[in-house]
Amino acid sequence: MALLTQDESKTIIQNSIWQQNAALGQFLGLCPVLVISSNIVNGVSLGLATSLVMLISSAAIACIRSLVPNELRAPIFILIIAALVTMVDLLMNAYVHDLYVVLGIFIPLITTNCIVLARAEAYASKNGVAQSALDGVMMGLGLTLVLAILGAMRELVGKGTLLSGIDLVFGAGAKSWVIHVIPAEYNYQFLLAILPPGAFIGLGFLIAGKQALDRRAETKAKLAAKLALQAVAA
Amino acid sequence: MRTSPHLIKPTPLQVVMLKVAVALLPGIAAYAWVFGAGILLQILLATVTALATEAACLKLRNYPIKPFITDGSAIVTAWLLALSLPPLSSWWMVVLATVIAIGLAKHLYGGLGQNPFNPAMVGFAVMMVSFPAQMSRWNAPLSLPSVDLTSWQQIGYILSGHLPQGLSFDTLASATPLDSVKTALLQQHSMSDIFSGAIFQSADCLSFLPSSVALIAVAYLLGGLYLLQQRIIAWPLPVAFLTVLLGMSGLFHLINPAQYTSPAFHLLSGAAVLGAFFIVTDPVTAPTTLRGRLIYAALIGLLTWLIRTFGGYPDGVAFAVLIMNIAAPFLDQYTQPAVFGRKPQRGVKHGH
Numbered sequence: 001m002a003l004l005t006q007d008e009s010k011t012i013i014q015n016s017i018w019q020q021n022a023a024l025g026q027f028l029g030l031c032p033v034l035v036i037s038s039n040i041v042n043g044v045s046l047g048l049a050t051s052l053v054m055l056i057s058s059a060a061i062a063c064i065r066s067l068v069p070n071e072l073r074a075p076i077f078i079l080i081i082a083a084l085v086t087m088v089d090l091l092m093n094a095y096v097h098d099l100y101v102v103l104g105i106f107i108p109l110i111t112t113n114c115i116v117l118a119r120a121e122a123y124a125s126k127n128g129v130a131q132s133a134l135d136g137v138m139m140g141l142g143l144t145l146v147l148a149i150l151g152a153m154r155e156l157v158g159k160g161t162l163l164s165g166i167d168l169v170f171g172a173g174a175k176s177w178v179i180h181v182i183p184a185e186y187n188y189q190f191l192l193a194i195l196p197p198g199a200f201i202g203l204g205f206l207i208a209g210k211q212a213l214d215r216r217a218e219t220k221a222k223l224a225a226k227l228a229l230q231a232v233a234a
Numbered sequence: 235m236r237t238s239p240h241l242i243k244p245t246p247l248q249v250v251m252l253k254v255a256v257a258l259l260p261g262i263a264a265y266a267w268v269f270g271a272g273i274l275l276q277i278l279l280a281t282v283t284a285l286a287t288e289a290a291c292l293k294l295r296n297y298p299i300k301p302f303i304t305d306g307s308a309i310v311t312a313w314l315l316a317l318s319l320p321p322l323s324s325w326w327m328v329v330l331a332t333v334i335a336i337g338l339a340k341h342l343y344g345g346l347g348q349n350p351f352n353p354a355m356v357g358f359a360v361m362m363v364s365f366p367a368q369m370s371r372w373n374a375p376l377s378l379p380s381v382d383l384t385s386w387q388q389i390g391y392i393l394s395g396h397l398p399q400g401l402s403f404d405t406l407a408s409a410t411p412l413d414s415v416k417t418a419l420l421q422q423h424s425m426s427d428i429f430s431g432a433i434f435q436s437a438d439c440l441s442f443l444p445s446s447v448a449l450i451a452v453a454y455l456l457g458g459l460y461l462l463q464q465r466i467i468a469w470p471l472p473v474a475f476l477t478v479l480l481g482m483s484g485l486f487h488l489i490n491p492a493q494y495t496s497p498a499f500h501l502l503s504g505a506a507v508l509g510a511f512f513i514v515t516d517p518v519t520a521p522t523t524l525r526g527r528l529i530y531a532a533l534i535g536l537l538t539w540l541i542r543t544f545g546g547y548p549d550g551v552a553f554a555v556l557i558m559n560i561a562a563p564f565l566d567q568y569t570q571p572a573v574f575g576r577k578p579q580r581g582v583k584h585g586h
Contacts (some may be wrong), residue, residue, distance in 0.1 A: 191364040201338070 003130040018140035021147040022115040023203070024210045033147060034199040039155040041165040043147030043209035045099055049088050050110050051140025052181060056117060057081045058124040058136025065125045070186050077120045085111045098168040115139060146206065152201045156181060157181070158193030242340030251306030253466050257457030258313055258512065262451035267446075268375045268446050269321040271385035275327050275392055276316040283332040284312035291341035307346055311335055314354040314512060318505060318552070319361065320372045322388060322406075324395050327368060331357035351559045352519045357551045362547065370548075375446040378432055382406075408433055411445055412548040417496055425492055434536040449500035458511025467515035470527040475510045476501070478535030486543070494543065506538070508549035519559045526565035534558045 020026055023033045030126045031130065037043045059120075060080050061068075068076050094098045096138045110116065119139050124132035155161055160182030182188045192198050246443070260332040265273050290307040292299045310376075313331055319328055335357030343349045362369050376382050383391065383406065387398055397403065409417065411433055434445045441450055461467045479500055486494035501507060514520065514531050521530050534554045539552025 189364075191358050195363065197363075204342075204507075 003128070004134065009133065009134055011211045012134050012175045016135060017142040018210075020139075021146065021210070022139055022143040024207050026115070026118070028118055029113045029143060030203070032109065032113060033143070033150065034196060034203065036103065036106055037147050037150040037154060037199055037202070038158070038194050039161075039164050040148055040151040040161060041099070041169060042102060044105055044144055045050070045096070045149030045169065046103055046110075047140065047144025047147040049092065049107060050113060050116065051137050051144055053081065053088055053110055054082045054116055054119060054136035054140040055133055056084050056121055056136075056193045059129055059133040060084075060130035061124040062127060068125070073121070073125060074117075075113065077117060077125075079183040081116055096169055101167075102165070102168060115143060150199065150202050150206060153205075154198050157200060158190050160186070160188040185189050247305045247307065247580075250466055251310050251417065251576050253461065253464055254310050254512065255306065255313065256454065257461045257466075258310075258317070260453040260456045261450060261508065262313075263264070264450045265317065265321070268377070268450055270376055270383065270388045272321045272373075272383075272388035272392055272545045273316065274324075275389050276321065276323070277313055279325055279328050280312035280316040280332045281309055284308040284336050285328045288331050288341075291337055291345070295341065295345070297345070303345065303354060305346065308336055308340075311340070311357075314404040314508075315357045317508065318354065318358045320369060322373045322383075322391055323368060323371065325393050327361060331361045334360050337455070347488060347518055348519060348560070350357060352513060352516050354557055355559075357514060358552045359556055368414065370409075371403060372410050372413075373406045374404075374433070377446045378408065378435065393578065410548065411447055411499070412542060415499075416542075419493070425495075433466060444499065444502060450503045451507040454507040458507065461511060461515075467511060468517075468520075469529060470524060471515045471531040472510040473515050474528045475535040475538075476506070477535035478532045479506060479539050482536060482539040483543075500539065500542070504542070504549040505551040509534075509538070509555065513551065513555055519555075519558045519562060521562045521565040523566060523570065523571060525571075526562070526569035530558050530562060530565055533561070570572040 018025075022028050029050075032046055036046045057077075057080055061077055064076075070119060085108060088110070089100075092103075092107060119136055123135045127135070152162060155164060160180065162179040162181060164178050166177045167173075170177075193202070244290060262273065262277065280419075285303060288300050288303050292302050295499075312335075315331055315335055316328055319331060333523060338348070338360075339351050339353040340349045343351075373383075383398070383401075391397055397406075414431055414433055415428055418431075429444075433447070434442035441453070458467075458472060462472070480497040483494065483500040484497040487496045505572040514534055521527050537551040537554035537557060541547060541553055545551065
């Protein structure tokens with residue numbers, strides 16, 4: 001017997017990346033989404049760190065779910081999450097120190113990111129280890145996707161670049177990887193997009209876009225069902 | 235004498251907007267006389283952009299275009315916005331500000347009558363936050379003995395960003411009165427030194443005014459009085475705003491004239507009069523009850539004075555209006571008048 005059937009994993013992935021996307025469907029964990037999404041590199045880095053924490057924490061919590069007394073579950077979950085975040089914090093400090101300095105307080109704050117605890121509470125404490133691990137990491141990657149798109153939008157509108165700050169991750173040699181969509185000599189800058197209002201406006205457009213796509217799919221499905229009914233009747 | 239029924243038809247929006255536009259004309263004329271014809275191009279650019287943005291947004295939202303685009307509200311927004319940007323700012327600034335005002339601040343919230351924030355002030359604030367350097371580049375009034383551009387040169391500079399040979403913007407530039415007072419006070423200059431500066435020399439025919447720029451404020455005041463006379467705007471709003479602004483500045487000027495500028499200076503510089511009669515009075519974003527209006531406008535006056543005196547920006551009307559816009563629905567809710575025939579219930583605690 002497989003730990004995880006193909007259908008099951010497909011449902012989990014679809015659910016986590018699209019239907020219940022942390023930022024666009026559940027509106028959870030918005031504080032780091034809004035602050036850190038000023039460019040792709042920051043957004044994706046924090047998103048991946050969150051995904052890693054969610055992968056391990058969901059799996060760990062699913063492992064011990066039958067041993068946890070119901071009344072004490074919140075402190076126990078938080079303890080596990082906090083221990084994992086501390087490890088990620090130390091790892092990032094050691095290996096990507098420049099990026100660590102830029103992300104600052106938002107790495108330790110992954111502990112309090114409500115999407116991590118929400119998945120522990122709503123999913124990992126009720127489901128098997130494999131399902132929970134997949135759910136955790138996919139929720140994290142869904143968040144990372146939003147952070148990447150929002151970061152790209154804000155960076156593009158705000159500074160006319162993509163992937164700025166990539167040298168913080170891959171060393172000074174990566175400086176030339178930065179894509180200047182608007183050539184650097186124009187000194188293009190639109191501060192609003194980089195500042196917090198840009199994050200709110202950008203997130204608003206993303207949420208509206210997701211809902212528009214959902215609505216279109218819904219009408220299409222309804223139309224198809226109607227046509228199928230007519231075909232049966234005929 | 236007319237007999238009953240005394241039915242009063244509400245004034246159509248077009249007429250209201252037309253009267254507001256007419257009331258702005260003396261201000262625009264004074265502005266063009268003081269700073270040059272560049273402002274006329276800015277107003278034209280803003281109007282065209284506003285109408286195009288309005289039409290595009292209505293089309294996207296599947297609304298009929300003609301009844302909404304001819305109501306004139308977008309044009310008034312565009313004019314107010316053009317009048318608040320520096321007169322020689324590049325064409326893209328006024329276009330961008332207008333697109334933000336109409337698209338973001340008006341239509342994203344649901345269009346005419348639905349916007350919680352004054353669209354023109356949102357456009358201005360976005361430019362102020364995003365392009366602080368460009369937004370402080372004011373040219374000197376034409377009456378000052380400095381290099382002046384002809385009207386055609388001004389228009390050329392707005393459109394191309396190039397000045398005629400041998401000129402740089404620094405030779406044309408001059409701080410606005412509010413700007414020069416703010417900077418000079420930070421550098422510990424005395425008040426009398428500051429007010430002997432070039433910007434405070436008025437043209438010969440205007441010696442009764444503290445500076446040429448003040449003429450624009452006087453012209454706005456004329457337009458504002460016309461609007462009051464026509465009952466287009468509600469009197470509590472400008473009255474409360476100006477009373478508190480002048481009261482606060484007067485009080486502190488009395489206490490320490492070396493540190494705080496006079497009420498007359500606060501009234502005649504920056505956007506005080508324009509704000510009092512054309513921006514604070516926006517019926518969409520202001521409260522509707524009498525007490526609500528008084529509180530709203532008074533707090534805008536207080537915030538304007540605080541930002542001008544202690545804040546980082548030289549003028550505070552736009553930010554004060556935006557902050558109080560947020561409070562308008564709240565003020566409306568808590569200042570509902572008693573229903574006719576009932577005693578107002580005082581001291582009733584909720585939830586008991």
